[in-house]
Structure formats: C-alpha cells, structure tokens
Amino acid sequence: MHSDDHSLFVVSKEDWSLHRKGYQDQVRHQEKVKEMIKQNLPDLITEESIVMSDGKQIIKVPIRSLDEYRFIYNFQKQKHVGQGDGDSQVGDVLARDPAQKPGQGEKAGDQPGYDIMEAEVSMEDLENMLFDEMELPFMKPKEQQDVETESITFNDIRKKGMQSNIDKKRTILENLRRNATTGNPGIHHISPDDLRYKTWEEIVVPHSSAVIIAMMDTSGSMGSFEKYCARSFFFWMTRFLRRQYEKVDIVFLAHHTEAKEVTEEDFFTRGESGGTICSSAYQKALEIIDRRYPPSKYNIYPFHFSDGDNLTSDNERCVRLIGELLKVSNMFGYGEVNQYNRSSTLMSAYRNIKMDQFMYYVIKEKGEVYHALRTFFKKQEGALT
Amino acid sequence: MNNQDEIKQLEYAISEIMEIADGFGLDYYPMRYEICPADIIYTFGAYGMPTRFSHWSFGKTFNKMKMQYDFGLSKIYELVINSNPCYAFLLDGNSLIQNKLIVAHVLAHCDFFKNNFRFSASNRNMVESMSATAERISQYEMEFGTEAVESFIDAVLSIQEHVDPQLIKAPHLDKQRYMEHKIKEQKESAKHDPPAGDYDDLWSLDAPKSKEKDASASRHFPPEPEKDVMWFIQEFSEVLEEWQRDIMSMLREEMLYFWPQMETKIMNEGWASYWHQRIIRELDLTSEETIEFAKLNSSVVQPSRNSLNPYYLGLKIFEDIERRWDHPTKEEQELAGRKPGQGREKIFEVREFDSDISFIRNYLTKELTEDLDLYVFEKKGPEWKITDKGWERVRDQLVVSRVNGGNPYLVVSDGDYLRNGELVLRHEYEGTELDLKYMERTMPYVYQLWGRTVHLETIIEDKKVMFTHDGKKLHRKFV
Numbered sequence: 068m069h070s071d072d073h074s075l076f077v078v079s080k081e082d083w084s085l086h087r088k089g090y091q092d093q094v095r096h097q098e099k100v101k102e103m104i105k106q107n108l109p110d111l112i113t114e115e116s117i118v119m120s121d122g123k124q125i126i127k128v129p130i131r132s133l134d135e136y137r138f139i140y141n142f143q144k145q146k147h148v149g150q151g152d153g154d155s156q157v158g159d160v161l162a163r164d165p166a167q168k169p170g171q172g173e174k175a176g177d178q179p180g181y182d183i184m185e186a187e188v189s190m191e192d193l194e195n196m197l198f199d200e201m202e203l204p205f206m207k208p209k210e211q212q213d214v215e216t217e218s219i220t221f222n223d224i225r226k227k228g229m230q231s232n233i234d235k236k237r238t239i240l241e242n243l244r245r246n247a248t249t250g251n252p253g254i255h256h257i258s259p260d261d262l263r264y265k266t267w268e269e270i271v272v273p274h275s276s277a278v279i280i281a282m283m284d285t286s287g288s289m290g291s292f293e294k295y296c297a298r299s300f301f302f303w304m305t306r307f308l309r310r311q312y313e314k315v316d317i318v319f320l321a322h323h324t325e326a327k328e329v330t331e332e333d334f335f336t337r338g339e340s341g342g343t344i345c346s347s348a349y350q351k352a353l354e355i356i357d358r359r360y361p362p363s364k365y366n367i368y369p370f371h372f373s374d375g376d377n378l379t380s381d382n383e384r385c386v387r388l389i390g391e392l393l394k395v396s397n398m399f400g401y402g403e404v405n406q407y408n409r410s411s412t413l414m415s416a417y418r419n420i421k422m423d424q425f426m427y428y429v430i431k432e433k434g435e436v437y438h439a440l441r442t443f444f445k446k447q448e449g450a451l452t
Numbered sequence: 453m454n455n456q457d458e459i460k461q462l463e464y465a466i467s468e469i470m471e472i473a474d475g476f477g478l479d480y481y482p483m484r485y486e487i488c489p490a491d492i493i494y495t496f497g498a499y500g501m502p503t504r505f506s507h508w509s510f511g512k513t514f515n516k517m518k519m520q521y522d523f524g525l526s527k528i529y530e531l532v533i534n535s536n537p538c539y540a541f542l543l544d545g546n547s548l549i550q551n552k553l554i555v556a557h558v559l560a561h562c563d564f565f566k567n568n569f570r571f572s573a574s575n576r577n578m579v580e581s582m583s584a585t586a587e588r589i590s591q592y593e594m595e596f597g598t599e600a601v602e603s604f605i606d607a608v609l610s611i612q613e614h615v616d617p618q619l620i621k622a623p624h625l626d627k628q629r630y631m632e633h634k635i636k637e638q639k640e641s642a643k644h645d646p647p648a649g650d651y652d653d654l655w656s657l658d659a660p661k662s663k664e665k666d667a668s669a670s671r672h673f674p675p676e677p678e679k680d681v682m683w684f685i686q687e688f689s690e691v692l693e694e695w696q697r698d699i700m701s702m703l704r705e706e707m708l709y710f711w712p713q714m715e716t717k718i719m720n721e722g723w724a725s726y727w728h729q730r731i732i733r734e735l736d737l738t739s740e741e742t743i744e745f746a747k748l749n750s751s752v753v754q755p756s757r758n759s760l761n762p763y764y765l766g767l768k769i770f771e772d773i774e775r776r777w778d779h780p781t782k783e784e785q786e787l788a789g790r791k792p793g794q795g796r797e798k799i800f801e802v803r804e805f806d807s808d809i810s811f812i813r814n815y816l817t818k819e820l821t822e823d824l825d826l827y828v829f830e831k832k833g834p835e836w837k838i839t840d841k842g843w844e845r846v847r848d849q850l851v852v853s854r855v856n857g858g859n860p861y862l863v864v865s866d867g868d869y870l871r872n873g874e875l876v877l878r879h880e881y882e883g884t885e886l887d888l889k890y891m892e893r894t895m896p897y898v899y900q901l902w903g904r905t906v907h908l909e910t911i912i913e914d915k916k917v918m919f920t921h922d923g924k925k926l927h928r929k930f931v
Contacts, residue, residue: 075482075483077484078487079487080459080488080544083492088495089495090511090514091511092506092507093511135609135610137859138879139860140860140885141887146830147828147829148826150761151827152755155827157838162835162836
C-alpha cells in the first residue's frame with residue numbers, strides 16, 4: 068500500500084543527559100511546596116502528626132494548595148463503572164471509607180477521592196524555617212560558658228602529615244589512579260606523591276546548658292484543647308533551645324492548688340479536678356532551681372501555661388514570685404490559653420507587670436501557638452547573643 | 453552485546469514487523485524510534501510531549517511517575533507521539549521481545565492517529581509547535597518575570613479543558629466574523645416560531661435551525677452560549693496583555709491537539725493491543741520469547757478492579773466486533789444484511805469513524821458487558837457499593853463518563869452580565885455535581901483571567917446555585 072514509507076524508519080539512541088527539564092521543574096515544584104509550608108507554618112506546627120511524632124526525622128504534611136485546581140466532578144457523588152472477576156453482585160461492597168474518628172468533625176473534607184498531596188519535610192527544614200525568625204532573648208553569659216570543650220574531628224585530607232595518620236585507602240586510590248594514567252594499571256610502586264594523610268580540625272563548642280521549667284495548670288478547667296496548645300508550644304520551645312544550648316533540661320511541674328514535679332507523659336495527659344493556685348507552681352519552681360539548677364551555671368526559662376482561672380486572692384503572691392523568679396531566670400513566659408476570650412483573673416494582674424523579661428501571650432486558637440513562639444522569641448535589638 | 457548490535461537486531465525486527473503490519477493493512481506515518489533512559493521517558497510522559505513548556509505541575513507529575521518507577525510500581529515501556537513522522541520512545545533496557553511487542557503496538561497507534569476521523573484536524577508538526585511555544589514562554593519569562601508568567605499559566609491551566617473541540621468550526625479564531633456570524637444566525641432564527649411541542653423541532657430538522665429566542669436577545673453577548681471558555685476569555689477579557697493572550701492561545705492549541713487522544717483512549721489502546729497480539733503471533737519466537745511476550749502482554753491487558761483498563765476493554769470490544777461481523781447470526785444476516793467474514797473490514801471501519809463514546813454506545817453488547825462482569829458502583833453512606841449490573845445502564849454510564857473528555861461541560865452564558873462586563877459560566881448539569889472545594893479554588897483563577905466579577909451557575913442538591921467571585925471572596929446564592 069505504502070511501499071515508499073516502509074523503509075522509512077530510524078532507530079536511534081542519543082545522549083539525553085542534558086535533557087534536565089523534568090528535574091528542573093521538579094525542583095521548582097519543591098520550591099513551591101516549601102513556600103507553601105512557610106506560609107502555612109502557623110497551622111503546620113500544631114499538626115498533631117508533628118507534635119506527636121516523637122522525633123521522627125521526616126514528617127508528612129498535607130498540602131492542599133498545590134493541587135492543580137480545575138472544575139471537576141464531585142468524585143463522591145459520581146457513578147463509576149468497574150469490572151469484577153466474574154461473580155460480582157449488586158450490593159457488593161467494594162470499599163469503605165475509613166471510619167471518622169470522633170472529634171475530627173472539622174476534617175470532613177479530607178475524604179478519599181481527593182488527591183491530597185503530602186509533602187515530605189525533614190524536621191530540620193521545618194525547624195530552620197520556623198527558627199529563622201526567632202532568637203533567644205536575654206541570654207546571660209554564664210560562668211560555664213567560658214569553659215569550652217574542644218573536640219577533634221578528622222575531616223580533611225592532605226598530602227603532608229604525620230606517618231601515623233596515613234589514609235591507606237586514599238593512598239591506594241591515588242596510586243591506582245596514577246598507575247592507570249601512565250598505562251600500567253594496578254597497585255604497585257607507591258611513591259611519596261601518592262601518600263595521603265588524614266588531618267583534623269579542632270572544634271570549639273561552647274559548653275552551655277539551659278533548663279525549661281514547664282509549668283501547667285492541670286486543674287479541671289484545663290481541657291484537651293488548652294493542653295494541646297501548651298504541648299505544642301513546649302515541643303517547639305524545647306527544640307528551639309536545643310539549637311542554642313548544648314544541653315537542655317526540661318522540668319515538668321503540674322499544678323492545681325499545689326504543684327508537683329511529674330513526667331512528661333503525666334504532664335500532658337493527666338487531669339485533676341479542683342481549683343487553681345498558680346503561686347504553688349512558682350514556689351515549687353524556685354525550690355527546684357535552688358536545689359538543682361544554680362543560676363550561675365544554667366540559663367533558666369520558666370514558662371507557665373494556664374487558662375487564667377486563678378484564685379483571686381493568690382494573684383498578688385503570683386506577681387511577687389514572678390519577680391523572684393526573674394531574678395534567677397533569663398525570662399519568664401506566661402501563656403494563657405483562652406479560647407473564648409474571657410477576662411481572666413490572672414491576666415488582669417499580669418498586665419501590670421512592667422518588666423522586659425516578663426512576657427505573656429493569649430492563645431485563642433491553635434494557629435496562635437506560632438505567634439506565641441514568635442512573641443516570646445522575637446528577634447531583639449541590642450540583646451546579648 | 454554492545455549497543456550497535458542491539459540496534460541492528462532491533463532494526464531487523466522492526467522491518468520484519470512492519471512487513472507483517474503492512475500485510476494486515478495498517479497504514480502509518482514514517483517512524484522514528486528513539487531509545488531513551490527511564491527519566492527521559494517519564495519526563496515525556498509527564499509533559500505529554502518532549503518539547504513542551506516548563507511548569508511546576510509537570511515537575512510534580514514527573515516526580516510522582518518517576519517515584520513509582522523507582523519503587524517498581526509502574527513502568528512505561530513506550531511513548532508515542534501523534535506526529536508525522538511519528539516519534540516513538542522506547543525505554544532503554546527493554547529486552548528485544550519487549551521491544552518487538554512495543555514496536556507492533558506503536559505502529560497500530562500511529563495507524564490510528566493517521567486514520568481516525570477525530571485526528572483529522574491534528575497538527576502533525578506539534579513537536580515543533582510545542583517547542584516554539586516553550587521557547588516563547590521562556591522569552592516571556594525573561595521579559596515579564598518568571599513569577600508573573602508562572603502565576604498566569606497556573607490560572608490558564610485551571611480552565612484549559614474548556615475548549616470547543618469540534619472539528620468543524622468555521623467562525624472560530626476570528627473575533628469579528630464570530631460575532632457577525634452569531635448575530636446573523638440569531639436574526640434568522642428569530643423569524644421562526646418557537647416549537648410548540650416536545651417533538652415539533654423534529655419536523656423542521658431540514659429547515660434552517662430555529663431558536664427559542666426573540667429579537668431582543670440579540671443584544672446578548674455572546675449571542676449563543678460559548679463552549680470555548682478559553683477562546684472567549686482570551687479574546688474578550690479586558691485585562692489581559694498581549695503576551696498573556698498569546699500564551700492562552702498557545703495553550704489552547706495544545707489542548708486541542710491532546711483532545712482527540714482523550715476522546716479515543718479506549719479505542720486507541722484497544723486497537724494497539726489488538727494488533728500487537730496479531731502481529732507477534734506471526735513472528736517466529738523461541739519458547740522463552742513466547743513466555744516473555746505472554747507475560748508482558750498480560751500485564752498490559754489485564755483487567756483491573758474498580759477502574760477499567762482501557763487496553764483490555766478496547767481490545768475485547770474490537771475482538772467482539774470482529775467476531776460478530778465474521779459470524780453474524782441468522783437474524784443479523786437477514787435483518788441487517790450482514791454477510792459473514794467481514795470482521796476485519798468492519799474493525800478498520802470502526803477505527804476510522806468512531807470515538808470512545810460511539811464505540812461504547814454502538815458496540816458494547818449485553819453479552820460482552822456480562823462476560824466482562826462490568827458494573828456501576830457508587831457511594832452509599834461510607835461504602836462504595838455495586839448498585840447496578842443492567843448492561844444498558846453500565847453502557848450508558850460509561851458513555852456519560854466519557855462525555856466532554858470526562859470534564860464538566862461549561863459554557864460562557866453571559867460575557868456582559870448586569871451590563872457590567874461580568875462573566876457568567878454555566879455548568880450544563882447532567883446529573884453530576886461539581887466538586888465544590890475545587891470550584892472554590894478555581895474561581896479566583898477565572899477572576900484573575902477575566903479581571904471582573906465572575907459567576908458560575910450550577911446545580912447543588914437539585915437547586916440552582918450561583919457562585920460569585922468578586923476578587924475577594926466567593927459568595928453563594930440560590931437562584
């Protein structure tokens with residue numbers, strides 16, 4: 068039929084290594100994902116999957132905004148045609164939506180059928196994005212900071228060095244390479260030119276430590292939302308301080324009418340009933356500092372989370388104890404989780420504290436944990452760094 | 453074995469296969485086979501064309517596809533481009549027998565591109581056209597900034613499916629002629645009385661088209677609902693700059709090029725699978741080769757659960773047509789005058805004149821539906837359930853899912869709404885609701901392109917709803 072066409076075919080195999088378009092656009096896509104993550108930081112950092120991740124290094128965050136939006140049909144309300152293996156019946160169940168967990172009512176939109184993109188971010192990237200905008204205020208030079216630890220890392224290769232530090236593998240590689248270029252491959256005639264030495268660098272690490280005194284109201288009035296906000300906050304705060312200090316301790320103090328030191332687990336999960344006397348926690352904090360964390364050696368960060376529902380007669384005592392705590396601490400942070408914007412007794416007293424090192428923030432919704440972090444650790448001019 | 457030997461062997465096999473294909477009457481363009489590494493094949497797969505413009509969304513697709521390949525979840529063995537000469541990209545590392553199957557498969561695709569009616573208006577130089585488009589877009593990026601171009605393309609891509617793929621569209625592409633034509637048509641139609649009964653319009657089918665509109669409607673803009681939303685916005689938006697109109701028109705061309713492929717997916721894959729089987733049967737294969745062929749062949753055409761494998765469905769329908777025209781029943785012989793032994797001829801005719809919709813409507817039979825165990829399923833409460841196995845409903849549902857390439861059918865119903873230059877898009881509701889979350893996110897894009905308030909009419913839970921985006925917020929109003 069088309070005899071002239073028949074010989075018209077060509078087979079070729081070319082070098083495609085310069086065709087990088089797919090990779091370039093992939094990089095662009097990743098950049099956009101990153102931008103998106105940055106824009107969504109306030110929501111992301113309180114994502115349960117992260118706060119509860121227990122130090123997983125790669126986390127998945129749902130990114131909606133990077134879908135390619137178009138007018139499409141509602142997959143859920145559409146009829147589809149499928150194929151069985153021969154004996155399908157009307158009424159057969161093909162799939163079931165995962166049961167909605169109670170308490171996740173708001174997430175009704177996240178149903179299968181949507182192509183929710185999950186971006187993988189490393190914890191480190193996320194920290195970098197978040198902490199880039201933050202700084203630790205009121206750092207005080209501690210006596211121990213003068214004590215610097217020196218450590219040695221072998222991280223360089225040179226042609227000259229001590230005999231004991233010969234890098235055998237690299238030396239042999241050099242020998243192989245040289246022999247190969249002279250047309251006589253193999254390992255032989257190791258010359259001084261082939262010798263490679265490992266060499267080290269001294270690194271100076273300032274030895275510094277910090278302690279966070281995490282105090283939280285665990286009285287009946289603190290619900291799961293309040294605790295979750297506090298938990299997110301402490302999660303990031305600990306990570307932030309770990310970047311600044313070599314060693315960060317965290318002490319958990321739960322209080323209602325009296326305070327006691329508890330484990331992290333208990334701190335975030337156990338609830339108690341009864342009223343609230345915040346000064347009990349401050350008192351306890353002072354005792355612990357006195358006993359275990361001498362201010363001369365430690366940077367101390369007492370932070371207190373409450374719903375602000377304090378016994379009114381206790382407020383004055385609280386203000387006084389904060390003053391005392393501030394004498395030994397770098398700063399004191401008070402976070403009030405107050406969903407409904409009630410006027411709280413504690414806040415009315417704290418509003419009048421005029422000390423730079425005392426900071427407070429009222430969190431009304433999850434996203435504000437981010438703003439609280441930024442308020443407490445905002446970059447300051449003239450601060451010691 | 454070195455590269456040269458491999459290529460020699462492949463060349464030998466290709467000429468053998470082509471000879472067989474010619475014997476069967478396949479009619480294709482000159483072929484260019486390129487052997488490429490996996491990442492290149494996947495790049496082409498993600499972009500749809502090796503020379504297409506750059507955009508992050510392709511990067512996203514590429515990344516996804518490549519990852520599936522790296523994890524061994526999926527493999528693309530070949531890609532074929534509708535062009536003259538026809539480019540086929542073979543995955544480097546395919547075995548010789550795999551390549552034989554692919555070469556045969558690709559020839560049938562090319563035959564389909566060349567002969568199917570839906571492709572008759574295809575630009576066969578699209579490889580070069582797209583390359584020119586990519587070049588121009590990157591020029592614009594340099595001139596107007598990458599961000600500006602990218603965010604504009606984001607917006608255009610959001611409505612790119614809304615073109616009018618009709619093959620005969622004389623008045624298009626010329627704004628003035630378009631308007632004149634439409635207005636003239638309307639004046640003429642105004643002379644006719646609107647039809648009185650449901651079927652009255654059938655009587656006047658031969659007469660010039662009658663429309664239920666009075667003369668005052670001629671002030672309507674556009675005079676008729678316009679299916680080609682891309683074209684309409686590109687021509688009539690008051691905020692677009694020249695480079696933006698240029699990009700829109702180029703992307704519209706690309707969509708029109710891809711459209712026939714979306715319309716004939718089942719047929720085209722069925723056709724190619726049909727022929728690679730027939731052609732390979734003619735070759736002398738060793739027993740190992742036969743097993744390898746069988747493996748690959750079955751992985752291509754295997755049925756899949758909950759979704760339809762177009763290769764399999766298309767193949768089965770073609771085989772069924774051939775059988776029914778080779779061995780017509782007595783009834784068919786008497787009533788339709790069908791003579792035995794015309795199977796081959798018939799499938800060539802089908803490949804020329806049908807598209808997926810008519811292919812399924814005309815040739816998916818009761819026996820075949822039952823044989824393939826096809827069903828309709830939908831969501832009932834939290835469960836996805838089989839709700840119907842009646843063959844006609846299955847067939848009709850398949851047809852419905854292929855209407856307008858599977859996209860909701862939107863038209864511009866008013867380009868000067870409230871005499872304020874606002875744009876009204878109307879969703880021609882046919883029983884399936886829009887995805888509202890996606891709609892919410894798409895409307896700002898339409899606003900970005902139109903530059904004034906945009907509206908969308910659709911049906912939600914049997915109620916007419918109008919969504920309005922005024923540049924700040926989306927409002928919903930029950931009409």
